Each structure stands twice: as structure tokens, then as C-alpha cells.
Amino acid sequence: MKACLLSSIHPCFDVRIFQKEARSLSEAGYEVTLIAVADFQEEVVEGVRIIGLPKPRRRVLRALNWWRILRLALREGADIYHFHDPDLILPALLIKVLTHRPIVYDVHENYPEDIQTKEWIPSVLRGVLSPAFGLFEDSVVRLMDGVVVVNQHLAERFQGRSRVVIVRNYSRLKPFLDTQTPVESQKPYFVYAGRISDDRGIYECLQALESLPDNPAALLCAGTIGHVTNEEFRGLLDGRFHPSFEYLGLLPYEAIPPLFKGALAGLLCFQPTPNNLLGTPNKLFEYMSAGIPVIASDFPFLREVIEEAQCGILVQPDDVNQIASAMATLLSDPEQAAQMGEKGQRAARDKYNWQVEEVKLLSLYQELLAGSDMTPKDEGS
Incomplete structure (x- = not known):
């Protein structure tokens, strides 16, 4: 069976798209093609054939990739198509009409709420575009054969409109458990990995x-560097020296486990935007898999996981004093920090790992390819 995964925005080695979903499908015996942004034309990596798209220099040029994706996807003649960006909704529906193959929509975030925080969209337009896109997405999702979401909040939003499956952003355990040698550093360090932006x-x-x-x-x-308005911090990202800060750039996936393993703690102090309040950041589970404690925003989902696993310290993310106090606690009590890390890793082994989640993705594919009914069902409970 041939599966074709599509993204016009995410880099080809995106953790969810490539490291988790594409690799799991390949390991399950699917012939997998991933069409996504890359700095090469075509390569086979970990059994996944990647067809590279040019990265648009400006947002308005993304539409060029939509039609490239449509042309390349149709050429693949896949048995199932799985797309990852809301701006591919219309091309995906056209693929469905032309091929009569199942289409899966992978929803990473609550996009109507995300629009509210997009600084590049004029504020007067955000209030119009956010509900308008919500109505559009709610209506067209009925035409999808399957919808994959990352959390219960999104599942409830789409329930009753399509075949909905929760596939959470838990991490692959093996790369973190296999890593024995941490990154060398002149002094202890805290770590953050992911998109770097104000929020x-x-x-x-x-x-x-x-x-x-x-x-x-x-x-x-x-x-990757996103929207950063603070000029001082922007200067650090551009290479200006700071005795306590180092920007390492965008690292390959295999460099992340050693970086995490040597850290005092992983930082997840997301600011309280509507999308962040309900998000499920995959870095939480990677920090836990690496066996390091977490300093995280006191948001509902983060609180639920961290309190249950006893693997970190919750803070108000806009309170610098609270963050500093959490850092000082872990610096002054390495035994407590180690215990938190061990508990987090134990929870990752037992519950919060990709091996649990990939079963749901593979089951959805099997159902859709077998022509099963499309009764919505929450498999995340």
C-alpha cells in the first residue's frame, strides 16, 4: 500500500510528520512518500521517500507550493493521502475528487485560535479571519475520510463531522534511552528546543x-526562529555574545537527545495565548523521555501530566521571579532534580510514548483502506 504525506509549511524532517508518522508507516510495511519543504530534490531516509519543495521566501508565495504538491501527489498514485496544513485543505479535496482515494487531515493546532496570535496578520483582520476560518474548517472537515488530532480539545471540536482519532504528540523513546553521552558544557545549563518566538x-x-x-x-x-520583537533577544539569536545564552541553530533530530540528557531541566514557559493554553507540546514528552525535570507553564494539560508524573515545577510563565525560583530550586537540590527526571522517564516508558500512539494511526489507515464506515470515534481515551 502506498501512503503519501503532504506539507507545504513544515520542514521534511518535522518530528511529528517524519520521525513519528512517516517512519511508523514505513516500519509497518507501507510504501511512504513525503512531499514537504527540503533543501534537496529527492532522497530516501529511514525508508521514507522524500520529495523536496522549495521554501517560499514570502508567505504570499506559499500558493506556488500548493500546486506543486497537487501535481506531485497526483503523480504518486497513492492509496491514501495524509495532509498536515490547513492551507492544503482545498488541494487535498481536489486530490480526493480526482483520485477517489481516502484523505486524512492531520490537525496539529486549533487554527482559528492560532490566527488570533499571528502578528503578521493586521489585528483588524484577525477578528474576522479567525471565526471565518473556523466555520470553513468545520464545514469542509465533513468531506475528509479521517481527521487526526493531537488532543481531546480538538477531538471534541470535530466530533460528529468525520472519523476522528486522537494521536498524541508523545515521543519516540528509543533515541533518548539509547543516548549515553551528554553534550559537554563548561557549566550547567537549562535547555529549550523548538520554535523560538515571543509566545x-x-x-x-x-x-x-x-x-x-x-x-x-x-x-x-x-x-527555528519565529516572531521575536525584543531587539536585545533578537541580537542574541543573530550571534551577539552573552555569557549565559547560546543559540545553537536548528539541530538535526539525532543531536537532540544528547543535548537534553546533559541539561539541568527542560524549559516550557509558553505564554498564555489561547492556542498555548490548550496545546500539547511534544517537547514536554521529549524532556521526560530524556530523564530531565521540566519547568513548565501552569496550564491545564501541562499541570495534569507534570503533577501526575511528579516530574517538574509549574510556574506562571509571565512571572520571571517564579521561573527564577524554579531554576534556583533545581540548581540547589540536584537530588530532587534527578528524582523528578527519573519519575518523568518512568512515566514516558509506561504511558507517554509514541509506541502507544502509532497503533491508533495504523488502525485508522487500515479502516480507511478497507472501506470501513466513518463513524467518529475517540481512540485517545
């Missing part, structure tokens, strides 16, 4: 670290 709270974490006496630790940061 992720990285600058607040740096301010908290700077407030601690005697410069006791560093903050190592890796990932």
Missing part, C-alpha cells in the same frame, strides 16, 4: 536566569 517565553527564561546570583548556569536554545 514561547524564552526571553522570560533568560531574564530569570540572569537574575540568579553568581551566573550559575547557561541557557542553550535550539530551533
Whole structure:
């Protein structure tokens, strides 16, 4: 069976799309093609054939990739198509009409709420576009054969409109358990990996670290740079020296486990935007898999996981003093920090791992390819 995964925005080695879903499908025996943004034309990696798309220099040029994706996807002649971006809804529906093959819509975020925080969209338009896109998405999702979501909140939104399956963003355990050698560092460090933008709270974490006496630790940061308005912090990302901060750029996936393994703690001090309040960041589960404690925003889902696993400290993410206090606690009590890390890793082994989630994805594919009914069902409970 041939599966074709599509993304016009995400890089080809995106953790959810490539490292989890595409690799799991390939390991299950599917012939997998991933069409996504890449700096090469075509390669086979981990059994997945990747067809690269050019990265648009401007947002308005993304439409060029839509039609490239449509042409390439139709050429594949796949048995099932699985797309990952809301701007591919119309091309995906056209693929469905032309091929009569099942279409799966993978919803990573609550996009109507996400629109409310897009700084590049004029504020006067956000209030119109957000509900308008919500209505559009709610109506067209009925035409999808399957909808994959990352949490219960999104499942409830789409329930009754299509075949809905929750496939949570838990991490692959093996890369973290196999890593024995941590990254070398001149002094202890906290770590953040992921998209770097105002709403992720990285600058607040740096301010908290700077407030601690005697410069006791560093903050190592890796990932793509998004919307950053603070000029001082932007300068650090552009390479200006800082004694307690280092931006490592976008690292390959295999470099992440050693980076995490050597850290004092992983930082998840996302700011309280509507989308963040209900999000399920995959880095939480990667920190847990790596066996390090977490300093995280006191949001409902993060609180539920961290309190249950006893694997970290919750803070108000816009309160620099609270973040600093959490850092100081872990610095002053390495035994407590180690216990939190061990408990988090145990919870990842027992519950919060991708091996549990991939079964749901594979079951959905089997049902759709077998022509099963499309009665919505929550498999995430």
C-alpha cells in the first residue's frame, strides 16, 4: 500500500510528520512518500521517500507550493493521502475528487485560535479571519475520510463531522534511552528546543536566569526562529555574545537527545495565548523521555501530566521571579532534580510514548483502506 504525506509549511524532517508518522508507516510495511519543504530534490531516509519543495521566501508565495504538491501527489498514485496544513485543505479535496482515494487531515493546532496570535496578520483582520476560518474548517472537515488530532480539545471540536482519532504528540523513546553521552558544557545549563518566538517565553527564561546570583548556569536554545520583537533577544539569536545564552541553530533530530540528557531541566514557559493554553507540546514528552525535570507553564494539560508524573515545577510563565525560583530550586537540590527526571522517564516508558500512539494511526489507515464506515470515534481515551 502506498501512503503519501503532504506539507507545504513544515520542514521534511518535522518530528511529528517524519520521525513519528512517516517512519511508523514505513516500519509497518507501507510504501511512504513525503512531499514537504527540503533543501534537496529527492532522497530516501529511514525508508521514507522524500520529495523536496522549495521554501517560499514570502508567505504570499506559499500558493506556488500548493500546486506543486497537487501535481506531485497526483503523480504518486497513492492509496491514501495524509495532509498536515490547513492551507492544503482545498488541494487535498481536489486530490480526493480526482483520485477517489481516502484523505486524512492531520490537525496539529486549533487554527482559528492560532490566527488570533499571528502578528503578521493586521489585528483588524484577525477578528474576522479567525471565526471565518473556523466555520470553513468545520464545514469542509465533513468531506475528509479521517481527521487526526493531537488532543481531546480538538477531538471534541470535530466530533460528529468525520472519523476522528486522537494521536498524541508523545515521543519516540528509543533515541533518548539509547543516548549515553551528554553534550559537554563548561557549566550547567537549562535547555529549550523548538520554535523560538515571543509566545514561547524564552526571553522570560533568560531574564530569570540572569537574575540568579553568581551566573550559575547557561541557557542553550535550539530551533527555528519565529516572531521575536525584543531587539536585545533578537541580537542574541543573530550571534551577539552573552555569557549565559547560546543559540545553537536548528539541530538535526539525532543531536537532540544528547543535548537534553546533559541539561539541568527542560524549559516550557509558553505564554498564555489561547492556542498555548490548550496545546500539547511534544517537547514536554521529549524532556521526560530524556530523564530531565521540566519547568513548565501552569496550564491545564501541562499541570495534569507534570503533577501526575511528579516530574517538574509549574510556574506562571509571565512571572520571571517564579521561573527564577524554579531554576534556583533545581540548581540547589540536584537530588530532587534527578528524582523528578527519573519519575518523568518512568512515566514516558509506561504511558507517554509514541509506541502507544502509532497503533491508533495504523488502525485508522487500515479502516480507511478497507472501506470501513466513518463513524467518529475517540481512540485517545
